[in-house]
Amino acid sequence: MSIGQGIGWLDALRQQSRTGFSAQGLPSPKVESWKYTSLKPLDGFAFARPAPTKGKTGGGDAALAALGGTYLVFVDGAFDMKASRADGAHAMPLSMALQSKADAVHQYLGHIAGSDDPLTLLNSGIIDDGLVLMIDGTTIDKPIVVEHISSASKDGVALHPRSLIVLKKNARATVIERFSGAGRYLINPVSEIVVEDGAKLTHIRLFEDDETAFNLSHLSARIGKDAGYESHVLATGGALVRNEMKIELASSGADASLYGAYLARGKQHTDHTTVLRHAAPHTTSRELYKGALNDTARGVFQGNIYVAKGADGTDGNMTNRTILLSEKAEMDAKPQLEIYADDVKCAHGATIGNLEEDALFYLQARGIPERQARELLVEGFVAEAFGNLADDAIEDLLRARIAAWLAIAKVAEAA
Amino acid sequence: MLEIKNLQVEVDGKQILKGLTLSIDKGQVHAIMGPNGAGKSTLAHVLAGRAGYTVTGGSVLFEGKELLELKPEERAAAGVFLAFQYPVEIPGVSTMNFLKTSVNAVRTAHGGKEFDAMDFLKFVRSKTKPLGISDDMLKRAVNVGFSGGEKKRNEVLQMALLEPKLAVLDETDSGLDVDALRIVGEGVTALRSPENAMLVITHYQRLLDYIVPDRVHVLAGGRIVRSGDAGLALELEKTGYAEFAGKAA
Numbered sequence: 001m002s003i004g005q006g007i008g009w010l011d012a013l014r015q016q017s018r019t020g021f022s023a024q025g026l027p028s029p030k031v032e033s034w035k036y037t038s039l040k041p042l043d044g045f046a047f048a049r050p051a052p053t054k055g056k057t058g059g060g061d062a063a064l065a066a067l068g069g070t071y072l073v074f075v076d077g078a079f080d081m082k083a084s085r086a087d088g089a090h091a092m093p094l095s096m097a098l099q100s101k102a103d104a105v106h107q108y109l110g111h112i113a114g115s116d117d118p119l120t121l122l123n124s125g126i127i128d129d130g131l132v133l134m135i136d137g138t139t140i141d142k143p144i145v146v147e148h149i150s151s152a153s154k155d156g157v158a159l160h161p162r163s164l165i166v167l168k169k170n171a172r173a174t175v176i177e178r179f180s181g182a183g184r185y186l187i188n189p190v191s192e193i194v195v196e197d198g199a200k201l202t203h204i205r206l207f208e209d210d211e212t213a214f215n216l217s218h219l220s221a222r223i224g225k226d227a228g229y230e231s232h233v234l235a236t237g238g239a240l241v242r243n244e245m246k247i248e249l250a251s252s253g254a255d256a257s258l259y260g261a262y263l264a265r266g267k268q269h270t271d272h273t274t275v276l277r278h279a280a281p282h283t284t285s286r287e288l289y290k291g292a293l294n295d296t297a298r299g300v301f302q303g304n305i306y307v308a309k310g311a312d313g314t315d316g317n318m319t320n321r322t323i324l325l326s327e328k329a330e331m332d333a334k335p336q337l338e339i340y341a342d343d344v345k346c347a348h349g350a351t352i353g354n355l356e357e358d359a360l361f362y363l364q365a366r367g368i369p370e371r372q373a374r375e376l377l378v379e380g381f382v383a384e385a386f387g388n389l390a391d392d393a394i395e396d397l398l399r400a401r402i403a404a405w406l407a408i409a410k411v412a413e414a415a
Numbered sequence: 416m417l418e419i420k421n422l423q424v425e426v427d428g429k430q431i432l433k434g435l436t437l438s439i440d441k442g443q444v445h446a447i448m449g450p451n452g453a454g455k456s457t458l459a460h461v462l463a464g465r466a467g468y469t470v471t472g473g474s475v476l477f478e479g480k481e482l483l484e485l486k487p488e489e490r491a492a493a494g495v496f497l498a499f500q501y502p503v504e505i506p507g508v509s510t511m512n513f514l515k516t517s518v519n520a521v522r523t524a525h526g527g528k529e530f531d532a533m534d535f536l537k538f539v540r541s542k543t544k545p546l547g548i549s550d551d552m553l554k555r556a557v558n559v560g561f562s563g564g565e566k567k568r569n570e571v572l573q574m575a576l577l578e579p580k581l582a583v584l585d586e587t588d589s590g591l592d593v594d595a596l597r598i599v600g601e602g603v604t605a606l607r608s609p610e611n612a613m614l615v616i617t618h619y620q621r622l623l624d625y626i627v628p629d630r631v632h633v634l635a636g637g638r639i640v641r642s643g644d645a646g647l648a649l650e651l652e653k654t655g656y657a658e659f660a661g662k663a664a
C-alpha cells in the first residue's frame with residue numbers, strides 16, 4: 001500500500017512517471033553521464049516491493065541519535081514511529097505531510113526534480129515515505145537527523161524514498177541523512193530542496209549502505225536570492241553509490257558549497273556527479289570532493305559548472321582530488337565548465353595520485369608506525385573536505401567514521 | 416652514543432657519501448658545516464631512515480646497536496630525532512593531533528601509557544610558551560601555511576616533546592629572523608643535557624653562538640675533511656670552503 005493513495009495529483013504523478021520510466025528504462029552506458037558507471041549489475045534485479053515492516057524497528061546510529069533534536073527513522077521506506085523522536089512541528093514523514101499539508105506538498109513535489117531523469121521517474125512512479133521539512137523564517141538550532149534503513153530480508157528489494165525540504169525566507173536548518181542497511185537491495189532516493197531568499201540549509205548525507213547494496217541518489221535544489229546550500233557528503237558504503245546532485249543558483253547572491261569525501265575498497269564503486277547551474281548574475285559556488293580508493297575500487301567524479309547566459313559575475317570553483325591506495329584502484333575524474341556569460345571567474349581542477357612519501361616519512365620519523373601514519377594521512381586528506389563545517393561535533397562525527405573505515409580497510413597492506 | 420664508520424651512500428646511482436666517519440659521545444654537541452650539495456642532508460636523512468638512499472658500505476651504531484636496520488619509527492622510539500631542513504606540510508591533520516599521536520606512539524613503544532587529552536594539553540603548553548607558539552598554530556594543519564620561522568619553531572617543539580637522545584638539526588637556523596633565531600637557539604640549548612647528544616648542521620656561526628659545539632666538522636665531497644673545536648666555525652665563516660674544493664672530488 002503506497003502512501004497518499006487516492007490523492008488525485010499524486011496518483012496522476014505516479015501514473016505519468018511509470019509510463020515515462022517504462023518508455024526509457026534504466027540509463028544505458030550510451031548516455032554521456034553514465035559512461036563511467038554501469039547499471040549492468042542490476043540486470044536480473046527483482047525490483048520487488050518490501051514486505052510490510054510490521055513493527056520492525058530500530059537499527060539507527062547511536063551517535064547521530066545523540067545529537068538531539070528531531071530524529072526520524074524510515075525502515076524499508078516506511079516511517080518507524082517507535083524509533084523516531086519529533087522535536088517541533090517542522091519535520092515530519094511525507095505520509096503525514098500528505099494529510100496535514102497536502103497543498104504545500106503539492107506545490108513542490110515533482111516540480112524541483114524535473115521529469116527527464118529515468119531514475120527520478122522510477123522513484124516518482126512509486127514514492128516511498130521520506131522527510132518533509134518546511135520551515136517559515138525561523139532557525140532550527142539542533143540538527144534534524146533522518147535515517148533511511150533497509151532491513152531487506154530478501155534480495156532484490158527496491159526502495160524509493162522521497163524527501164522534500166523547503167526553507168522559506170531567512171530560515172536556517174541543518175539536516176543529517178544517513179543511508180544504511182543489510183542485504184542486496186536498491187535504494188533510489190529522490191530529494192527536492194528549495195532554499196528561499198536569505199535562507200541557509202546545511203545538509204549532511206552519509207552513504208553507509210551494505211556493501212552489496214545499490215544507492216542511486218538524486219538530489220535537486222533551487223537556491224534563492226542571497227540564500228545558501230551547504231552540502232557535506234561522506235560515502236563509504238554500497239556496492240555501487242551514485243550521488244547525483246543538480247543545484248540551481250536561481251537568483252543573485254545565491255551560493256552553493258558542495259563538499260564530499262568518498263572511501264571505497266574491495267569492488268566498491270562510488271560515483272559523484274554534480275551540476276552547479278549558475279542561472280543568475282553574481283552567484284557563487286565552491287565544490288571540493290576528496291577520496292581514497294583501495295583494492296580494486298572505482299571512483300567517478302563528474303562535476304559540471306554551467307554558467308547560463310546573463311549569469312554575469314559568476315564565481316565558481318571546483319576541485320576533485322583522489323588518492324589511489326592500491327595499484328588496481330581506478331578513478332575517472334571529469335570536471336567541466338560550460339560558460340555562456342561574461343565577466344565570469346571559474347576554475348576547476350582534478351588530481352589523482354598516491355600518498356605523499358615525504359609526508360609518510362615525516363610522520364614515521366616522529367615515531368608514528370607506518371600503518372598508523374598512512375591512516376592519519378588518508379584521514380587528513382579526505383577530511384579536508386569537511387574543514388568548513390561550522391559544527392565541530394558533526395565534523396568529529398564524520399572524522400570518526402573515516403577513521404573507522406580506515407581501521408578495516410587495511411590501507412598499509414595494500415600500498 | 417653515535418658511531419658512524421666509513422659510511423657510503425648512493426642516491427639514484429650517484430655516490431653522495433664516500434666513506435664518512437664520525438663519532439659523538441653522550442653529552443656532546445657536534446656541528447657539521449660544508450658547502451651546498453656536500454651531503455649534509457643526505458647524512459641526516461640516512462640517520463633518520465628515509466627511503467631512497469642506498470647504503471653501499473659502512474655502519475652506524477647508535478648506543479651500540481646497528482641503526483640502519485631499524486624503520487624510521489623505531490629509530491624515533493629509540494631516541495633519534497631529525498629536525499628537517501624542509502619540514503613537510505600535511506593538510507587535514509591538525510598540529511595538535513599530530514603531536515599527540517607522535518608523543519603517544521613513542522611512549523607506547525617504550526611500554527608507557529598514552530597521555531590523555533588534558534594531560535597532553537598541559538604538557539604541550541609547557542613547551543609552546545617559551546617557543547612563542549600560539550594555540551592557533553596548534554589548531555592549524557601541520558606546517559600548512561606556516562611561515563619559514565614557524566615551521567622551524569614547530570620542529571624544535573617536536574624535539575622538546577619527544578626528548579630525544581640524539582637530535583640531528585638540519586639547518587634549523589636558516590630562514591629565521593634575529594628574534595626567532597634567539598628563540599630557537601635558546602630553545603635548543605635548553606634541551607642540551609649530559610644525557611643526550613646533538614648533531615647540528617648549519618651554514619652559520621650564529622646558531623653556534625647559542626649552542627657552543629664540542630667539535631666542528633667540515634663535510635665536503637662526501638667525507639669529513641677537517642675537524643676542530645668551536646673555533647673552526649668562526650674560521651670557516653671568514654675563509655669559506657675554497658680550501659676544501661680540491662678534496663671534494
Ligand SMILES: Nc1ncnc2c1ncn2[C@@H]1O[C@H](COP(=O)(O)OP(=O)(O)OP(=O)(O)O)[C@@H](O)[C@H]1O
Binds near residue numbers: 426427431453467
Ligand atoms: N634524489 C636524488 N637524486 C639525485 N641526486 C640527489 C638526490 N637527492 C640528493 N641528491 C644530490 O646529493 C647531493 C647532496 O645533497 P644534500 O641535500 O645532502 O646536500 P646538503 O649538503 O644538505 O646541501 P645544502 O647545504 O644545500 O642543504 C646533491 O648534489 C644533491 O643534488
Ligand SMILES: [Mg+2]
Binds near residue numbers: 500
Ligand atoms: Mg641540506
